[in-house]
Amino acid sequence: MSTFQAPKGTYDLIPPESAKYLAVREAIATPLRNSGYGYIETPGFENVELFARGVGESTDIVTKEMYAFETKGGDQLALRPEGTASVLRAALEANLHKLGNLPVKLWYSGSYYRYERPQKGRYRHFSQVGAEAIGAEDPALDAELIILADQAYRSLGLRNFRILLNSLGDKECRPVYREALQTFLRGLDLDEETLRRADINPLRVLDDKRPDVQKQLTDAPLLRDYLCDACKAYHEEVRELLTAAGVSFEDDPKLVRGLDYYTRTTFEFVHDGLGSQSAVGGGGRYDGLSEMIGGPALPSVGWALGVDRTVLALEAEGVELQLPASTSVFAVPLGEEARRVLFAKVTELRKLGIAADFSYGSKGLKGAMKNANRSGARYTIVAGERDLAEGVVQLKDMESGEQSAVGVNEIVAELESKLG
Numbered sequence: 001m002s003t004f005q006a007p008k009g010t011y012d013l014i015p016p017e018s019a020k021y022l023a024v025r026e027a028i029a030t031p032l033r034n035s036g037y038g039y040i041e042t043p044g045f046e047n048v049e050l051f052a053r054g055v056g057e058s059t060d061i062v063t064k065e066m067y068a069f070e071t072k073g074g075d076q077l078a079l080r081p082e083g084t085a086s087v088l089r090a091a092l093e094a095n096l097h098k099l100g101n102l103p104v105k106l107w108y109s110g111s112y113y114r115y116e117r118p119q120k121g122r123y124r125h126f127s128q129v130g131a132e133a134i135g136a137e138d139p140a141l142d143a144e145l146i147i148l149a150d151q152a153y154r155s156l157g158l159r160n161f162r163i164l165l166n167s168l169g170d171k172e173c174r175p176v177y178r179e180a181l182q183t184f185l186r187g188l189d190l191d192e193e194t195l196r197r198a199d200i201n202p203l204r205v206l207d208d209k210r211p212d213v214q215k216q217l218t219d220a221p222l223l224r225d226y227l228c229d230a231c232k233a234y235h236e237e238v239r240e241l242l243t244a245a246g247v248s249f250e251d252d253p254k255l256v257r258g259l260d261y262y263t264r265t266t267f268e269f270v271h272d273g274l275g276s277q278s279a280v281g282g283g284g285r286y287d288g289l290s291e292m293i294g295g296p297a298l299p300s301v302g303w304a305l306g307v308d309r310t311v312l313a314l315e316a317e318g319v320e321l322q323l324p325a326s327t328s329v330f331a332v333p334l335g336e337e338a339r340r341v342l343f344a345k346v347t348e349l350r351k352l353g354i355a356a357d358f359s360y361g362s363k364g365l366k367g368a369m370k371n372a373n374r375s376g377a378r379y380t381i382v383a384g385e386r387d388l389a390e391g392v393v394q395l396k397d398m399e400s401g402e403q404s405a406v407g408v409n410e411i412v413a414e415l416e417s418k419l420g
Contacts, residue, residue, distance in 0.1 A: 009054040009116070017076060019323050021127065024187030024310050027110050028129040028152040035148060037107040037131055044111065048078040050271040054085035055259055058315035065114040079113035083130045084261070084286065085293065091134055092295040094200035102135035103300070109307075121277030126293055130283075132302035134290075139234055141240035142265040142285060142301050144217055149281060149303055150247050156310070157319040161280060163248065164268045168203070169227050170264075170287065178202055188216045207256045209276075215347060222253040229317060238265055261286040265301065271309075273316030280313050281305030292322050328419055329356040330377035332368040334384035341408065342383055342393070348412045354419055372398065379415060383408075 006012055013021055026161070033039075048068050055061050067079040080086050089104055091097060096104045109129045116122055133141050146163065153161055169177060185198040186204055188363025194213065198205050205215060227235070242249055247268075258264050266284035274280070290298035314321065329349055331342040341356065349356040359368040359376055365382070372380040383393040392405040395414065406414050 002117040006048070006127040007124070009118035010354070011123060011125070012246065013292050015326070016394055020249065020321055021307055023323055024156065024307050024314075024319050025127075025129055027156045028149075028305055028307075029107060029109065030155070030210050030311075031148045031151045032131050032318065034105040035105070035144065035198050037087070037105040037133075040090060040106040041085075041110065042085055042107050042108070042225060043081070044078045045079050046086055046089065048076045050085050050293060051078055051081060052090055052312040054084060054088075054289055055206075056261070057274050061114060064309075065115050065116055067115060081112055081114045083108055083110070083112065084302055085289070086130060087130070087132050087302075088289060088295070088298075089135060089293060091132075092298075096134050097296070097298055103133040103141060103219040104135055105131075105133050107131045119231075119277070121274055121309055123308065128281075128304040129307060130304035132300060135298045137287065137299035138243060139237035139265075142238045143245065145283065145301060146238075146249075146267055147245050147247055148243060149305060152305070153269070153310070156314060156321065158271075158310075158313055160252055160273060160315065160317055160319060161269055161271045164252040164255050164270060165239070165242075166252050167224065167227060167231055168256070168266050168284070169223055169231050169264065171228055173228035173231055173281055174223070174263075177221065177223050180221045180226065182207075182346070184220055185363060190216070192282055193196055195417060203256045217254075220254075234264060238320045241279050256356045257282060261289040261292065263287045267303070269305065271313040271316065275310065276310065277412075279306075325355060325376055325378065327355050327357045327377045328361070329415055330372040330375045330380045331352060331356065331364065332359045332372060332380060332382045334365060334382070337385060338383040341379060341388060345381065345393075345408075345411055351413070352416055354415065365385060381411060381415075 014260055052062055061081045065080050065260065070076055074300040087108055091104055091106065107130065111127055113125055115124055118124060119139060131145060133145065135162055146228050152165065166353060181202040185202055190213065194205060194208065206220065206291065208214065253270060255266060264285040264286040264287065268282035269280045270278040271280050272278060274276065285299070285301040287299040289300065290296060309402040333342045345357045346358050357377065359371055361370070369380070378398055380396045380398055381393050382396065387393055391408055393408055393411050394403055395406045395411065
């Protein structure tokens with residue numbers, strides 16, 4: 001037993017479970033790559049002010065959950081709690097918006113960190129795949145991203161998820177709603193911290209998950225009743241495009257994302273098989289974020305999907321992913337000459353793209369065949385001195401148990417034919 005353990009609220013991905021996570025990441029990334037999104041990778045930590053300005057100083061993420069620290073050089077940094085602010089910062093720094101091809105379409109995958117009470121589906125270290133379309137205000141772009149996420153989930157075999165959709169208005173109509181909501185909230189029996197949050201960003205109170213707060217919000221004014229004509233028309237076009245694409249969604253007038261930068265379109269993917277942590281992903285439009293962090297006006301939209309939550313959703317539905325075999329061929333040498341010959345054959349197989357492994361160490365036939373079984377290989381190659389003297393190796397089909405002699409010089413072509 002090791003002296004050390006993974007920090008509280010974190011987890012290790014180890015085989016064979018880790019293969020599910022890789023498959024989920026690949027499934028989410030594939031429709032993005034097919035739609036003009038290029039891969040971007042940003043540092044695991046950023047200037048703390050990037051998140052304070054972008055995510056919002058009133059959010060729980062910034063006030064309670066962010067891992068912030070001071071470096072030896074005196075810099076104030078934070079482990080990234082989300083991906084959008086970092087990706088937009090990187091795009092601005094590299095002047096991607098000046099290359100003349102807007103929107104800039106980017107996707108990313110990585111780990112994020114929030115100090116939260118650990119529970120199933122909510123960790124202090126978690127994995128997401130995200131996508132951002134920067135520099136264009138177009139309902140078709142909002143719809144595209146929702147459709148791509150829907151496509152990714154369905155390609156994995158998920159069926160019991162729901163898409164919640166709402167509009168948060170813009171700088172023209174939201175101030176009117178903000179004032180109406182603040183007036184309503186001041187008349188409720190709320191604690192001092194919640195009232196303070198209502199003064200800074202009242203929409204955050206709508207996102208409060210406490211039952212005693214939600215009970216009082218039943219008659220809260222709804223933003224949809226305050227949308228200006230432009231926001232109504234924009235939102236209606238998003239809805240029409242989704243409907244035309246055959247993507248089902250539910251209008252949720254109380255849906256508010258937990259970050260301050262969202263405007264207009266906002267959406268969430270939820271799975272009812274996950275209990276209280278039902279959100280598997282979400283996103284929306286953030287037309288003012290670029291200006292918040294010192295950039296030019298760049299209307300943008302994006303989402304992040306939780307890899308951890310998606311794996312839990314697959315398990316809740318009983319979906320078994322069709323994962324490629326980690327090993328297709330396992331070589332068992334008996335004697336030094338066989339080690340040299342079979343190691344060369346394993347190397348040839350790998351060059352052809354065939355997953356092959358080798359019995360390392362000085363194991364006898366019985367121990368080596370146990371390893372072959374554990375590897376999950378479809379075929380095992382066995383060779384000893386007598387086999388090599390006759391110019392053959394023994395090829396065993398691990399499913400049927402059938403075994404046959406194959407020429408040493410023909411074994412690679414034979415396996416390529418069988419596995420091709």
